[in-house]
Amino acid sequence: MESVMAGEPSGAHGELAGQTVVVVGGSAGIGLETARQVRAAGGDLVLVARNAERLRRAADELHPLSTAAFDAQDTARLEGFLGELPGRVDHVLVTAGSPSYTPLGELDPADAARDFGTRLAVMLAVARAGREKVRAGGTLLFIGGTGGRRPAPGMAVAGAVTAALPALTANLALEIAPVRVNLIAAGFVDTPLSAALLGDRLEERREELRRTLPIGRVVGPADVAALAVHIMVNDALTGATYDIDGGQQLLAH
Numbered sequence: 001m002e003s004v005m006a007g008e009p010s011g012a013h014g015e016l017a018g019q020t021v022v023v024v025g026g027s028a029g030i031g032l033e034t035a036r037q038v039r040a041a042g043g044d045l046v047l048v049a050r051n052a053e054r055l056r057r058a059a060d061e062l063h064p065l066s067t068a069a070f071d072a073q074d075t076a077r078l079e080g081f082l083g084e085l086p087g088r089v090d091h092v093l094v095t096a097g098s099p100s101y102t103p104l105g106e107l108d109p110a111d112a113a114r115d116f117g118t119r120l121a122v123m124l125a126v127a128r129a130g131r132e133k134v135r136a137g138g139t140l141l142f143i144g145g146t147g148g149r150r151p152a153p154g155m156a157v158a159g160a161v162t163a164a165l166p167a168l169t170a171n172l173a174l175e176i177a178p179v180r181v182n183l184i185a186a187g188f189v190d191t192p193l194s195a196a197l198l199g200d201r202l203e204e205r206r207e208e209l210r211r212t213l214p215i216g217r218v219v220g221p222a223d224v225a226a227l228a229v230h231i232m233v234n235d236a237l238t239g240a241t242y243d244i245d246g247g248q249q250l251l252a253h
Contacts, residue, residue, distance in 0.1 A: 014042025015233045016090075019138075020065065022046040022082065024072050024126075025095035027054035029191035030143060033221035034093055034228045035062055041229055046085065048072060073118050075125040082129035090138040091232045094126055100161075101197075103154045112157045119161050120168060127172045130179050137235045139180040141228055142169065146185045146245050166241040173239030180238035182231050187245025190218045214247035 025031035027049035045064035049055040052069040148162030173181040
C-alpha cells in the first residue's frame with residue numbers, strides 16, 4: 001500500500017517547520033511517538049511501516065504527506081522507495097528491526113547471519129539513498145540498543161550488532177557528509193515491542209526498573225522521541241551514538 005500526498009504541508013511554526021521527516025517504522029512505539037513530536041514541532045511526515053492497518057491509523061492521526069506499507073528489511077525496496085521520493089527530504093529516522101536474544105544451543109547460524117547482516121544492510125541502504133535524497137545538514141538517524149554491551153548467555157548476536165552499529169554510524173558520517181548520520185542507543189523502552197518480548201513478565205520488569213534506575217521511572221517512547229528531534233534540529237551532531245537508558249548501564253548486572 002502506498003499513498004502519495006495523503007496530507008498537505010503543515011504550514012506550522014516550530015523547530016522543524018518547513019522540514020520533511022521520513023519515519024521508517026512510524027506506526028508504533030518510538031517511531032510513532034517521534035512522528036507525533038515532529039508534527040508538534042511543525043514538521044511534515046512521510047510514514048513507512050510494515051503493518052498496513054497500524055499505518056492507516058497513524059496516518060489518520062498525523063496526516064502525513066505520504067505513506068508506504070512494506071517491510072523495511074527488504075533493503076532493495078527501502079533504498080528504491082527513498083530514492084524515488086519527490087524532491088529532497090530533511091531527515092530520515094529508522095526504527096525498524098528487533099533484537100535477537102537466542103542461546104547458542106538454540107541458534108541457527110544462518111538465522112544469526114541474516115539478523116546481523118540485515119541490521120547493517122538497512123543502514124547501508126538508507127545511507128546510499130540518503131547521499132542524494134537528504135539535504136546538506138539533514139540527518140539519517142538510526143535506533144540501536146545498549147543491552148548487548150554486557151556479555152551474557154544468549155547475547156552473542158545482539159552484542160555483535162550493538163558493537164557494530166556505532167562503528168558503521170561513524171564511518172557513514174564521514175562518507176556521506178555533509179549529510180549527518182547518528183545513532184540512538186536505547187535501553188529498555190516501554191513500547192509494544194517490549195511488551196511482546198516480555199509477555200507476562202512485563203510488569204515485573206517495569207517495577208524492577210522503577211525501583212533500581214537512577215531516574216526512578218521507566219524510559220518511554222516520548223523520551224527517545226525528544227532526543228531524536230533534538231538530533232534533527234542540532235546540526236552540529238554527527239557520527240555519534242547517544243545513549244538513553246535512564247542510567248541502566250550504571251547498575252550492577
